[in-house]
Amino acid sequence: MKRPGLPRSSAKLGAWLALSLACALLCLLPNLERNARAANRTILAVVVARGSSVQDLSLSALRRIFTNEGDTDPSDQRYVPFNHPPHTTDRVAFDKLVLGMSADEVSQFWIERKIRGMPGPPRSVDSLSLLLRLIARLPGAIGYARPAQLAGDVRAIRVNGKLPNDPAYPLAFSE
């Protein structure tokens, strides 16, 4: 007995549906991957005291500050940068994103600066809580931390006009 076949139009529809589903999946996959990656995206907020007049800094200004070039804020207060300890995740990422240097290149940079007789690197502070308190209390102090870690009398500022929750914020990295 001959099995009744599906009408030709139904088969065509099924094929189209399958194709559409495949296309949708293909389109969604990168998004899913991107979202998954975004979940691992780590942000470094640039932090100043709550009462500081600093609102926005360009990446090049940050580079000058963290290479101790002697930059001053809008109220003519000299910046006092504080770093995380060398070789910590956030420090390595910050050096790469802001200074464009690896850990070894940063060491080399400061060796050469010191040989030239120029000021040395910013202080690095081992304790995050202490780092944030320093930033809150020391005029001109500036540092960086993950947004979830911010507490007390400090606040994040814009970098290149972007706040940390902005998708185009420049100080982001994948761990």
Added chain:
Amino acid sequence: MWAVGAQDALLRTPGSRVKLRFSQTALFFAWGVLCPRLAFATDPASTESSAASAIATTPPIAPPAASAPSAPNSDALEVSADSFSSEDPAETEQQRHLDLYGFADFTYTKLLIPESNPWNRIYFPSNSFAVGNFNLYLSANLGDHWRALGEVRFMYLPNGATTTDASTGQVTRTDTTVHDYAGFEQPIRWGAIRIERIWVEHEFSTLVKLQVGMFLTPYGIWNVDHGSPAIVGIRAPLAVVSELFPAHQTGLQLYGNAFFDPIEVGYHVTLSNGRGPVEYEDFDEDKAIGGRLYVKTDAVGSLTIGASAYRGGYYDRSAKYVVNSAGSVDQEYTTISKYQEFSFGTDLKWQWRRWLVQGEYIMNSAAFEKDGRPRVDALKPPQGFQPDYRRWGAYGLVGYRTHFLQTMPYAVVQYVYAPNDPVVPPVLGGQVGLNIRPTPAVVLKLELSLTHFTGPGSTGLGNHPLRFLATQVAWAF
């Protein structure tokens, strides 16, 4: 070895300054191997109590995330030094913090010329191991925008240095051997300490900083870089070695910079004794002035373009005691050499990705005053008086830093024309080499140097090419 026990410091009331105190001193033993750093606080006794009271008033802060720097057991301030060294950026009135660091190098030079070439007897040290530089820096933040820096070089010299009697050609070697009274009269050779620079600086603002003391003349690139771990090649270019600008000056230096994103503009102005036979005395009271202007941008890699100038007088004299017409003792001077000089230089340094391009052009002209023209000490007649001269030199360097052991192959081309020294004809030189950084503080170098003279010179030495291979280990500590 770092032994900075960042024991504690304190946070005072809001708005007050941070005191960073180091109660342990750096221990260093075995000079040249270990990296010494000495730090001390002026008032260690008060530190702990102040810290305790400060901590008591500190508001609670959210605990750090797992990846954040770990919080110490105590809530004391722990400020660690970065690799190599660190400076205190905060104003710390009561802190007296001395940083000791430096660099050294060890070189082997092998001449690649036939035995008949007279450079085998003249060029030194050849085919020898030699410790070249052993420079120690002493840096201190003095608080309230005051900073001090000293750099000294420890040398074997004058032992082994030679002087030549132009009239006879006799070469005399200096021997500093003495008997050590502390060691059963064991023979020892003494060396010397050369002060490279020593200054104190006050920063009025980023735009105005004033240094007083002895400083490296701010011209070009190489003269300020000068430390063997910081410079790419093994030897400075001839234009720099020839001191077309004086390498050091004693006096005042005003400098500063301003930022106009993405451009930085900076300046240096110097007022000094100028070039002279004695660093601490200006015989003619004719002060030298100089300066440098540079523009730097990070818009296309890191590009710096600068121009420098210097104008000053040189005066050397001999003296003898005489009895003057009034019957009292006086001194009478005889001029040995007196001239006015002008130097000018331009420089460029461009670092783009892993490429390095740098070059300098330097000129120097001198005009002798009447009766100030010295005799030329030429080994080969005719003898005569020193004419006015204009000398110049230039070099260009290209290098690429690879990922493999941070190795940089590089090439240098240089030229020097120095008619003031009749012995040395114009020189065209080239170097190719490797600059390898196994760690940030250690540099290994291998360099082949080829020198071609474009004339015989007064002694005929220019007829003989000079080629050598040198290898160096330079390290910062």
